[in-house]
Amino acid sequence: MRYTVSKSPSVDIVSGLDTSHSADQFSGPDLHGHFGRYGGAFVGETLVAAVEELDRVYQKLSKDPAFWAEYDKDLKHYVGRPSPLYFAERLTKRYGGAKIVLKREDLNHTGAHKINNTIGQALLARFMGKPRIIAETGAGQHGVASATVAARLGLECHVYMGVDDIKRQSANVYRMKLLGANVIAVESGSRTLKDALNEALRDWATNVDNTYYIIGTAAGPHPYPRMVRDFQAIIGREARAQSLEDFGRLPDALVACVGGGSNAIGLFHPFLRDEGVAMYGAEAGGEGLETGRHAASLSAGRPGVLHGNRTYLMTDDAGQIVETHSVSAGLDYPGVGPEHAWLKDIGRVNYVPVTDQDALTAFRELTRLEGIIPAIESSHAVACACKLAAEMSPDQFIVVNLSGRGDKDIQTIAAIDGITI
Amino acid sequence: MSRISKTIAGLQAQNKKVLIPYLVAGDPQKGLTVDLMHALVRAGAHIIELGIPFSDPSSDGAVIQLGVERALRQGTTLSDVLEMVSEFRRRDKQTPVVLMGYLNPIEIMGYGNFASAAAAADVDGVLIVDLPAYECEELFGAVRPLGIDTIFLIAPTTTQERTAAICANSTGYLYYVSLKGVTGAAIRDKGEVADKIAHLRSETNLPIVVGFGIKDAQSACEMAAISDGVIVGSALVERIGLLPTQGACSSARLDDAVAVIFSINEALQNLNN
Numbered sequence: 001m002r003y004t005v006s007k008s009p010s011v012d013i014v015s016g017l018d019t020s021h022s023a024d025q026f027s028g029p030d031l032h033g034h035f036g037r038y039g040g041a042f043v044g045e046t047l048v049a050a051v052e053e054l055d056r057v058y059q060k061l062s063k064d065p066a067f068w069a070e071y072d073k074d075l076k077h078y079v080g081r082p083s084p085l086y087f088a089e090r091l092t093k094r095y096g097g098a099k100i101v102l103k104r105e106d107l108n109h110t111g112a113h114k115i116n117n118t119i120g121q122a123l124l125a126r127f128m129g130k131p132r133i134i135a136e137t138g139a140g141q142h143g144v145a146s147a148t149v150a151a152r153l154g155l156e157c158h159v160y161m162g163v164d165d166i167k168r169q170s171a172n173v174y175r176m177k178l179l180g181a182n183v184i185a186v187e188s189g190s191r192t193l194k195d196a197l198n199e200a201l202r203d204w205a206t207n208v209d210n211t212y213y214i215i216g217t218a219a220g221p222h223p224y225p226r227m228v229r230d231f232q233a234i235i236g237r238e239a240r241a242q243s244l245e246d247f248g249r250l251p252d253a254l255v256a257c258v259g260g261g262s263n264a265i266g267l268f269h270p271f272l273r274d275e276g277v278a279m280y281g282a283e284a285g286g287e288g289l290e291t292g293r294h295a296a297s298l299s300a301g302r303p304g305v306l307h308g309n310r311t312y313l314m315t316d317d318a319g320q321i322v323e324t325h326s327v328s329a330g331l332d333y334p335g336v337g338p339e340h341a342w343l344k345d346i347g348r349v350n351y352v353p354v355t356d357q358d359a360l361t362a363f364r365e366l367t368r369l370e371g372i373i374p375a376i377e378s379s380h381a382v383a384c385a386c387k388l389a390a391e392m393s394p395d396q397f398i399v400v401n402l403s404g405r406g407d408k409d410i411q412t413i414a415a416i417d418g419i420t421i
Numbered sequence: 422m423s424r425i426s427k428t429i430a431g432l433q434a435q436n437k438k439v440l441i442p443y444l445v446a447g448d449p450q451k452g453l454t455v456d457l458m459h460a461l462v463r464a465g466a467h468i469i470e471l472g473i474p475f476s477d478p479s480s481d482g483a484v485i486q487l488g489v490e491r492a493l494r495q496g497t498t499l500s501d502v503l504e505m506v507s508e509f510r511r512r513d514k515q516t517p518v519v520l521m522g523y524l525n526p527i528e529i530m531g532y533g534n535f536a537s538a539a540a541a542a543d544v545d546g547v548l549i550v551d552l553p554a555y556e557c558e559e560l561f562g563a564v565r566p567l568g569i570d571t572i573f574l575i576a577p578t579t580t581q582e583r584t585a586a587i588c589a590n591s592t593g594y595l596y597y598v599s600l601k602g603v604t605g606a607a608i609r610d611k612g613e614v615a616d617k618i619a620h621l622r623s624e625t626n627l628p629i630v631v632g633f634g635i636k637d638a639q640s641a642c643e644m645a646a647i648s649d650g651v652i653v654g655s656a657l658v659e660r661i662g663l664l665p666t667q668g669a670c671s672s673a674r675l676d677d678a679v680a681v682i683f684s685i686n687e688a689l690q691n692l693n694n
Binding site for chain 1: 476478480481493524529530555574576580587601602603
C-alpha cells in the first residue's frame with residue numbers, strides 16, 4: 001500500500017476532538033501555547049488574566065462531551081454540515097492530471113468556513129456568562145459570522161473594521177448591521193485588518209470583565225490558535241472520512257489558502273499524521289514576491305511577535321510591521337497562525353505564494369467550468385491545486401478547501417473588469 | 422545598586438515621590454528627543470521612560486498611538502532610540518532611562534545584539550509591554566547580567582499567582598496599571614488602586630509606581646499619596662505632539678511642552694511637605 005493511513009479517529013467525525021493518538025509532535029501546543037518556538041501568549045498584562053481564564057475554561061469544556069454535542073448539533077442544523085466533497089470533473093479535465101476535489105465550505109450558512117469557529121466561541125462566551133462580543137474583521141466574513149451567532153444567542157456584538165475595508169466591503173458592513181451588530185470604523189495605523197485587531201485588543205483590555213473576544217483566525221495569543229484550530233478541524237475530519245468513503249483512500253494532496261490560516265489548519269490538522277498526504281498552503285503572492293507587494297508571510301517574512309504570538313511576519317529590518325497587499329481582503333494580513341509557522345519549519349506543509357493574477361484566473365475558471373463562484377481567498381487555493389494537478393497523474397486526487405463563496409467579491413471582480421454594478 | 426534603585430532610594434530617604442514622564446522617541450522629530458529629555462529633567466523628572474515606536478501599539482490609547490505614528494513618519498528605529506540614550510548620557514550621567522516598548526523591534530534586532538547595544542548606550546531598564554513574565558527569560562536573561570533592570574506591569578486583573586511570578590522577575594520598580602484599559606484612559610476607582618497597592622506591599626519590597634490615567638497635578642497627587650510615585654505619559658505626549666515636525670525649537674518652547682511635568686512636580690513637592 002502506498003499510503004500510511006493512520007488509525008481512524010476513535011470518535012464520530014462530527015463530535016469532539018480526536019483522542020485516538022498518544023502524545024506526539026502533532027499534539028501541540030504545549031501548556032503555554034507553543035508550537036515549537038512559535039505561539040505563546042504575548043499580551044499586555046491586563047489581558048493575561050483574560051487569556052488564562054479562557055484557556056482554563058476551554059481546557060475544561062473541550063473535555064466535555066456535552067459541549068461538543070451542542071457544537072455538533074449547531075453545525076448540523078444551523079450551519080448545514082457536513083459540507084460535501086465535490087469532484088470538479090471539468091476543471092480536472094482542463095488540467096489533465098490529478099482529480100481536483102473541492103471541500104465545499106462555501107455552502108455553509110453565511111457562506112464560508114468562519115461560522116465553524118464563531119459557533120464554538122459563542123458557546124464559550126455564553127458558558128462564561130459574557131454578554132458582550134467583540135470581533136475584528138477584514139473582508140467582513142468573520143464579522144458577519146460573529147454578528148450571526150451573536151444575534152442567535154442574543155449577545156451584544158461590536159465589530160472592528162478598518163475604514164478602508166469598510167469602503168471595500170460595504171455589503172458585508174450592511175449585513176452586520178442588519179444582524180444587529182455595531183460596526184466600528186478603525187482609523188488608526190494602516191486602517192486595515194491588523195489595526196482592527198489592535199483596536200479589538202484595546203476594547204478587550206478596557207471591557208475585560210463583561211466581554212468575550214472572538215478572534216477570527218488560528219492566530220493571536222494562546223489559547224486562540226489551538227481553539228480556533230479545534231473548531232475548524234471539523235473540515236479535515238469530514239474530508240478525511242469522505243475521502244475514504246468516496247475514493248477508498250486518503251488524498252494525495254491537500255490545498256488550502258492561508259491568510260491567518262484557520263481554514264488551512266482546519267483541513268490539514270486531522271491529516272498531519274498521514275505521511276502519504278502532501279499539504280500545500282497557498283499564500284497571497286499579491287503582485288509577486290519580487291515586487292514586495294504581497295502578504296506571503298511564510299514565503300517571504302521572518303519570525304517576530306505580533307498580536308499575541310510569535311510567528312512569521314511581514315516586518316522590516318527595524319521590526320515595524322509593513323503594509324501588505326492582496327487582491328483578497330481576507331488574506332491581506334501581515335502574520336499567520338503559529339502552528340503554520342512551525343509546520344513550515346519542520347517541512348510538513350509546503351507554503352507557496354499565488355499571485356493576484358493567478359487567483360483571478362482560477363476564480364474565472366472555476367466559475368465557468370463548474371458553476372461555482374469562489375471567494376477570491378479560496379481562488380488562491382484553487383490556482384495552486386490546478387498547477388499541482390497538472391504535474392500529477394490521473395489516478396491521484398487532491399482535496400482543495402473551497403473555504404468561501406464569492407458573492408462578496410462580485411464588486412471587486414466587476415471593478416477589475418471596468419464595470420460598475 | 423542600579424542607577425534606578427539608587428535614584429528611588431535617594432528620593433525615599435528624603436520622603437519624596439518619584440516622577441517618571443514617558444515620551445515617544447522620535448516624536449515629533451528625531452532631533453528633538455534628547456533636548457526634550459533634558460527639558461524633562463529640568464522640569465523635575467527623576468527617571469525617564471523612553472518609548473520605542475512600534476507600528477502596532479495595541480496596549481496604547483489614541484494619544485500615544487498618534488505619537489508613535491509621528492515618530493515612525495520620521496523613520497525612528499530602535500537603533501536611533503539607543504543612539505538618543507547615548508547622546509543624552511553625554512550631558513546627564515544621573516537620570517535613569519528606561520526603554521519601554523513592544524517586543525518585535527527587539528526580536529528583529531536580536532536579543533543579544535539589543536542587550537549589548539542597550540548596555541553600551543547606558544540604558545538603565547527595559548519594560549516590554551507584550552512580554553509576560555513567563556516568556557521573559559530569554560531576553561531578560563541577556564540584559565540582566567549587563568546591569569539593566571527588568572520592569573514589569575501589574576494590572577488590576579493580575580492574579581495572586583502571577584503577581585508572585587512578576588515580582589520574582591522584576592528589578593528597579595513595579596509599574597502598577599491604575600485601570601482596566603489602555604494608556605490615556607481615566608481612572609475610575611481610586612479606592613481599588615489603593616487596596617491593590619496595599620496588597621502588593623505584602624508581596625514585594627520593590628518601589629511601586631502608578632501609571633495610566635495620570636494627567637494632571639490632582640490625579641498625580643492622588644496616586645502618589647498611595648504609592649511611591651507616578652508615571653505620566655499621554656498628558657505629556659499630547660503636548661509634545663504640538664511641537665513642529667521640522668526645524669529647531671528653543672529651550673523655552675521645549676520647557677513649555679513639558680510644563681505638565683513641571684506642575685506635577687511642584688504639586689508633588691507640596692504633597693511631600
